[in-house]
Amino acid sequence: MIIVFAVDSDKGWDSLISSRFGRAQGFLCFSEENGNLDFHSNNENAGAGHGAGIQTGQLIAKLKADVIITGGDIGPKAFDVLSATNVKMIKDVGEISAKQAYENFKNNMYQ
Amino acid sequence: MKIAIASGKGGTGKTTLSVNLAYYLSGKLGKKVVLADLDVEEPNSGLFLKGKLLKEQPEYRPVPVWQPDKCTFCGKCNSLCNFNAIASLPKTILVFKELCHSCYACSELCPEDALPMENLKMGISRVFSINQNFTFLEGVLDIGQESAVPLIKKIKELAENKINKDSLLLFDSPPGTSCPVIEATKDADLVILITEPTPFGFHDLRLAVKTMRELDKKILVVINRYGIGNKDIEKYCKKQNIEIAGKIPYSRKVAELYSKGLLLESCLEVQKELEKIAKQIYTNLNIY
Numbered sequence: 184m185i186i187v188f189a190v191d192s193d194k195g196w197d198s199l200i201s202s203r204f205g206r207a208q209g210f211l212c213f214s215e216e217n218g219n220l221d222f223h224s225n226n227e228n229a230g231a232g233h234g235a236g237i238q239t240g241q242l243i244a245k246l247k248a249d250v251i252i253t254g255g256d257i258g259p260k261a262f263d264v265l266s267a268t269n270v271k272m273i274k275d276v277g278e279i280s281a282k283q284a285y286e287n288f289k290n291n292m293y294q
Numbered sequence: 295m296k297i298a299i300a301s302g303k304g305g306t307g308k309t310t311l312s313v314n315l316a317y318y319l320s321g322k323l324g325k326k327v328v329l330a331d332l333d334v335e336e337p338n339s340g341l342f343l344k345g346k347l348l349k350e351q352p353e354y355r356p357v358p359v360w361q362p363d364k365c366t367f368c369g370k371c372n373s374l375c376n377f378n379a380i381a382s383l384p385k386t387i388l389v390f391k392e393l394c395h396s397c398y399a400c401s402e403l404c405p406e407d408a409l410p411m412e413n414l415k416m417g418i419s420r421v422f423s424i425n426q427n428f429t430f431l432e433g434v435l436d437i438g439q440e441s442a443v444p445l446i447k448k449i450k451e452l453a454e455n456k457i458n459k460d461s462l463l464l465f466d467s468p469p470g471t472s473c474p475v476i477e478a479t480k481d482a483d484l485v486i487l488i489t490e491p492t493p494f495g496f497h498d499l500r501l502a503v504k505t506m507r508e509l510d511k512k513i514l515v516v517i518n519r520y521g522i523g524n525k526d527i528e529k530y531c532k533k534q535n536i537e538i539a540g541k542i543p544y545s546r547k548v549a550e551l552y553s554k555g556l557l558l559e560s561c562l563e564v565q566k567e568l569e570k571i572a573k574q575i576y577t578n579l580n581i582y
Binding site for chain 2: 231235238240241244260263268
């Protein structure tokens with residue numbers, strides 16, 4: 184399973200989950216299969232004049248995410264894009280570390 | 295000749311000036327006047343004008359519609375779109391029509407012709423005859439449409455078809471200094487900026503002047519609610535070498551007539567200012 188976390192800076196598992204989705208600075212992509220945690224910058228979309236959520240949703244699709252975890256809400260256009268890719272959306276988790284968010288997810292705290 | 299009536303700040307009197315000036319020019323001066331309300335997000339000139347509805351029609355803008363059977367998911371459409379209106383996903387293409395600027399790039403350059411353009415309704419247009427000299431047009435944007443620009447463009451085209459070389463075309467513009475205002479003012483021969491002597495009015499007037507200078511426009515200023523606030527605008531206009539064409543007094547009578555949806559014909563002090571404004575327009579546009 185591939186789990187992606189919206190973050191505003193790359194501090195590995197200590198990175199705080201971003202309260203924004205479309206304009207998050209980057210995404211941490213964790214592959215449970217090989218244990219890799221990679222950072223993907225979202226700079227271009229974070230500064231977009233419009234359609235940030237759409238393009239960011241597309242990035243999540245490119246990362247082949249099964250789950251996306253973000254700290255705040257997901258906008259309606261981003262929601263449409265993510266819905267079309269069947270990724271599980273977990274939102275409003277608040278400002279916690281990626282590590283904490285992953286543990287919570289594994290403990291089935293996000294339904 | 296085209297005259298745009300604009301402002302920085304909203305609620306300073308664009309509509310009041312537009313309808314009363316159009317009425318004055320068509321009545322007292324016997325000019326052929328076409329007034330177009332380009333504030334299509336909240337058109338209100340029509341509240342003050344009683345006339346005969348000549349035509350009402352839906353207006354459309356073209357947007358791409360995805361054809362799944364033709365698409366090879368090459369992703370070109372997504373990389374071409376300047377407005378991030380297309381999401382190219384592994385099994386589907388999503389077109390966000392509200393972000394589309396109808397530029398045709400994705401449609402024309404799709405190697406498989408999988409994005410033909412189709413018309414999407416964006417609003418309606420109406421044409422009224424107010425009197426034999428005065429034609430009035432308005433556009434009303436549909437709820438949910440994100441951009442006013444395409445409908446503004448359409449209403450301008452319709453209005454331009456109604457004028458001849460002796461007519462005056464007046465645009466009641468949207469407020470602000472962003473895309474809708476640029477569209478409403480960009481081919482005007484003269485822009486009248488109406489403001490009020492308050493800190494907000496002054497602040498936004500300066501933004502509007504900067505914007506219009508960027509567009510190389512001739513500018514006149516009209517001060518509405520004259521008598522309140524301070525003299526900052528007059529000092530500023532003098533310094534900037536901008537003519538103040540008229541000062542519409544702050545008066546209870548104006549407010550009462552306005553609140554009833556009436557023109558200010560019976561308000562002599564306003565008529566006097568309209569006369570001055572008309573003179574300035576004629577001077578600036580070399581009309582005799």
